Amino acid sequence: MKKLAFVLSCAAVFCLTSAFAQDANLEKLGGFKTTGTPMMEPIPQTGENAEALKAIAAKIKVPDGFKVGLYAIVPDARHMAVGPQGVVTFVGTRKELVYSMTDRDKNRVADDVKVFAPSIKMAVPNGVCFSRDGHLYLAEQNRVLWFPAAEFFYEGPDVAAFAIVKEGELIPASNESYNHTARTCRVGPDGRIYITIGQPFNVPAPEVLPEFQKLGIGGIISMKQDGSDRKIYARGMRNPLGLDFNPKDKTIWVNDNQVDGMGDTIPPGEMNHVTGPDQNFGFPWYGGGKTRTTEYKDATVPEGVIFPAVEQDAHAADLGLSFYTGKQFPEKYRGGIFSTQHGSWNRVDPVGARVLFTSLKADGSADKTEVFAEGWLSEDGEYLGRPVDVQVLNDGSLLVSDDLAGAVWRISYGTK
Known part of the structure; x- marks a missing residue:
């Protein structure tokens, strides 16, 4: 002893x-x-692993005229941030590292992938996002970092970095958990940083709700780019992941993962449309859509609860979400939403592991949702990959990250 x-x-x-x-x-x-930290070796982009991943890409089904290729090998690839200048794309993970990937010869395949800012110890550095003027922000489990010139000073191990929200101040340390700790972020049209914060439980007990609502746990918070003036923007979400602003009307769309253990086909996953501040999207009174949770079935529902704009397949784990702002794809896709489904983990009949497309009506509301890319889930129920995030490259093609395959895929149209 x-x-x-x-x-x-x-x-x-x-x-x-x-x-x-x-x-x-x-x-x-x-x-x-300087910190004296050595540069870590780049991730190899050739060899047997690359060839195996290319074989997976060949199995992905997309509409006529589109093609899927391997863009980069990136271990544990999660949410991404494409540099405004098109120089580099950063890739977060749910572990301890963030990666940079660069296509130096502009052949639409990354040839340089390496760890970004290796001297900084990170915890679940999942959420990366850029401001329009090139400031990179990283939302970790319980901290927010600012890299003011990441796109041009990412090559070496040292880069200017500042904590705009110090460790332990994004949420109280007492509320830290191993569950639902991956954050995502976007810098809005108003210049503020918007961050999703999942709550740690499948369904929380009533006694913790007041504190969660006060802190914005289970919703979206916003703050100035220096970390000040924190506000709660939306509540009533279970584990929101993946948000973006509609360039036309500046409103937020966000995916939310719903309650487990209610059955294979209920409750539905949610894509929510946040049209203004202080809106409530119904959790935990609703487990997803209009399905009441067992724990809160007799509780009074707050007034003004907003139901999802799109109901998705139950337990498909909807994660990444981006508006298509490019011009490479046909007109049908311009201004619509691409989103990812990571795939179910506790469903008898697995579903997901695909990219969806949601078109919008003239008034900005959701129209139709259809499968855009699939094949990462085989007919035998084996996951060949698990899509996480989707982002638009400056050339108008689509990047799809995959934390199971450890890859970033590129979907392009025509000969591009």
Whole structure:
């Protein structure tokens, strides 16, 4: 027992020392000083793994005129942020690393993929987003970092970095969890940063709701780009992931993952349309759509609850969402929404692992949703990949990240 206690004590000292070192590195980067961190080797983009991934790409079905190719090998690839200048795309993960991927020869395949800012210890660095003037923001599990010149100073291990929301201040440390901790972000037309914050439970107990609603846990918060003036923008969500602004009317669309354990076919997944601040989207009184949760079936529903703009297949795990702002695709797709389904994990008959397209009506409301790309889930129920995010490259093609395959796919139209 004494030996075990000694080992645990040493481990605790090591963790504290490591944490202090990482905090010191962030402080150094904020002061434009070097950290002495070596550059990590680029991720190999050729070889057997690349060939195997290309074979998967060949199995993906897309509409006539489109094609799917391997854009980059990126371990654990999650949500992405395309640089405004088209120089580099950053890829977050649910682990400890963020990657940069660069297509240097402009052949629409990334030839340089490496770890970004390796001197900074990160925790679930899933949410990356750019401002229009090139500032990169990273929403971690419980911190928000700012990289003011990431697109042009990402090559070396050191890059200017600042914590605009310090560790432990995005949510109280007491509310940290291993569940629903991946954040996503966007910089809105108003210049504010919008961040999704999932709540940690399948269905939370009534006694925790007041604190969650006060903090914006289970919804969308916004803040200025320096981290100040935090506001709650939307409530009543379970685990929102993937949001974007409609360029035409500046309203938010966001996917929300709904309650597990109610059955294979209920409740539906949600794509919500947030048309203004302080709206409530019904969770936990509703488990998804108009399906009441067992825990809150007799509770009084708040007034003005808004139901989803689009009901998706139950437990398909809708994640990434982006408006198509490019010009490469046919007119049908311009101004519509591409979204991803990660695929079910606890459903008897698995569903998902695909990219969807939702068209909009003239008034900005949802029209029709259809499958755009599928094949990552085989007919035998085997996952060949799990799409996470979808982003538009500057040439108008579509990037799709995949954390199972460890890849980023590119969907293009015609000969481009």
